[in-house]
Amino acid sequence: MAKICEYVDVCIANEEDAADVFGIKASDTDVTNGEVNREGYKEVASELTKRFGFEKVAITLRESINANINNWSAMLYDGKDYYFSKRYNMQIVDHVGGGDSFGAGLIAASLEGYDAQSNIEFSVAASCLKHSIEGDFNMVSTDEVLKLADGDSSGRVQR
Numbered sequence: 001m002a003k004i005c006e007y008v009d010v011c012i013a014n015e016e017d018a019a020d021v022f023g024i025k026a027s028d029t030d031v032t033n034g035e036v037n038r039e040g041y042k043e044v045a046s047e048l049t050k051r052f053g054f055e056k057v058a059i060t061l062r063e064s065i066n067a068n069i070n071n072w073s074a075m076l077y078d079g080k081d082y083y084f085s086k087r088y089n090m091q092i093v094d095h096v097g098g099g100d101s102f103g104a105g106l107i108a109a110s111l112e113g114y115d116a117q118s119n120i121e122f123s124v125a126a127s128c129l130k131h132s133i134e135g136d137f138n139m140v141s142t143d144e145v146l147k148l149a150d151g152d153s154s155g156r157v158q159r
Helices: 017-022 040-052 098-111 116-130 142-149
Strands: 010-013 056-064 069-077 082-084 088-091
Touching (some): 010 040, 010 098, 017 040, 040 056, 082 116, 088 116
Antiparallel strands (some): 069 088
16 A cells, blocks of 8 residues: 555545554544544654655544444645544434545545635535435435535434
8 A cells, every 4th residue: 555655645534543554642532432533643744745655545434333334524724734523423324425424525625725724624424314214325416415514413304
């Protein structure tokens, strides 16, 4: 992976990837017990950037309460500043596609010119919604993602 990372501009990882692949661990974190120290991921992102020269590092932060209920958030590092998303408490229908929808959200928000904070909020909201849908395709609209990212988590049907 280290040789491949030399050609990567934006690194997208989950809370375990840097530790499992490169031995870079977040302090005060025990993912098995669902204990994620958000601040510890600043060190992880900074070290990944120093080691590989990434322009950006995005890390999803899953706090597993049990197999069906997780807290979900993420961090984006742009080489100088760290941006944390809101934390969502999710009742999971399907894990499949959660990471892909996060990555897709990150790419879509970047292409739309979102600032870093809006980008990470959009990406996490897209992924959070995907966890409520069976299958690996995120069947939500941009408007639905934006509503959640902007704070409307009521779940009310919009017509």
